[in-house]
Amino acid sequence: xxxxxxxxxxxxxxxxxxxxxxxxxxxxxxxxxxxxxxxxxxxxxxxxxxxxxxxxxxxxxxxxxxxxxxxxxxxxxxxxxxxxxxxxxxxxxxxxxxxxxxxxxxxxxxxxxxx
Amino acid sequence: xxxxxxxxxxxxxxxxxxxxxxxxxxxxxxxxxxxxxxxxxxxxxxxxxxxxxxxxxxxxxxxxxxxxxxxxxxxxxxxxxxxxxxxxxxxxxxxxxxxxxxxxxxxxxxxxxxx
Numbered sequence: 001x002x003x004x005x006x007x008x009x010x011x012x013x014x015x016x017x018x019x020x021x022x023x024x025x026x027x028x029x030x031x032x033x034x035x036x037x038x039x040x041x042x043x044x045x046x047x048x049x050x051x052x053x054x055x056x057x058x059x060x061x062x063x064x065x066x067x068x069x070x071x072x073x074x075x076x077x078x079x080x081x082x083x084x085x086x087x088x089x090x091x092x093x094x095x096x097x098x099x100x101x102x103x104x105x106x107x108x109x110x111x112x113x114x115x
Numbered sequence: 116x117x118x119x120x121x122x123x124x125x126x127x128x129x130x131x132x133x134x135x136x137x138x139x140x141x142x143x144x145x146x147x148x149x150x151x152x153x154x155x156x157x158x159x160x161x162x163x164x165x166x167x168x169x170x171x172x173x174x175x176x177x178x179x180x181x182x183x184x185x186x187x188x189x190x191x192x193x194x195x196x197x198x199x200x201x202x203x204x205x206x207x208x209x210x211x212x213x214x215x216x217x218x219x220x221x222x223x224x225x226x227x228x229x230x
Contacts, residue, residue: 043153043206045221091158095219100166102149103210103219105158 002027004094006106013082014114020067021077021109023092031097034068034075039108040088048090051075053097079111087113117143119211121222129230130201136194136225138209144189145211149219150182153206162207165192199229 013019092106118141151159165171171184183195
């Protein structure tokens with residue numbers, strides 16, 4: 001079974017600074033996807049960034065980027081120029097590439113942004 | 116973008132009643148829908164995977180007679196919590212996907228409170 005581990009229950013960052021959220025996963029598959037989702041207090045699930053395992057290049061979306069280390073099975077999220085609106089729960093998620101498989105989530109990291 | 120509508124957003128009912136939650140994909144046909152449960156300050160836990168026209172696949176530990184899932188069309192799945200009790204109080208989130216290589220889109224969730 002695939003597992004996703006987020007070892008940081010809580011993190012904080014000063015506004016305008018950079019923060020990195022950690023995620024590791026365990027799988028025997030070679031074809032899979034990795035995601036970071038943001039869940040603000042409204043509890044809506046918002047896709048932040050997605051990475052295909054076959055792509056060596058790290059995904060980026062504006063201020064959000066990932067460090068995908070396939071051999072180490074690590075998928076960290078870097079948030080640059082942190083804003084107050086970035087405060088939320090962040091979930092790392094894994095999905096097998098083939099078949100009718102769901103997202104498997106880590107336990108989440110609560111990010112606080114300090115003004 | 117793909118929109119998933121979940122209704123109701125919040126429901127309060129007495130113990131012993133049954134509650135139905137609807138999940139609709141508004142602008143795409145969802146071959147697969149997923150139902151998650153989220154306890155306060157915890158991650159999303161997959162309850163079941165639902166494919167249009169077939170029986171849902173439940174995760175281990177989820178009572179299929181307690182949580183009835185129907186996916187009668189490509190745009191609608193329902194979750195019925197039967198004979199609800201206070202321990203069923205939780206946040207329920209549905210998610211829909213067009214096909215296996217497409218992203219999973221989330222509804223805004225339903226907060227269920229059983230008195």
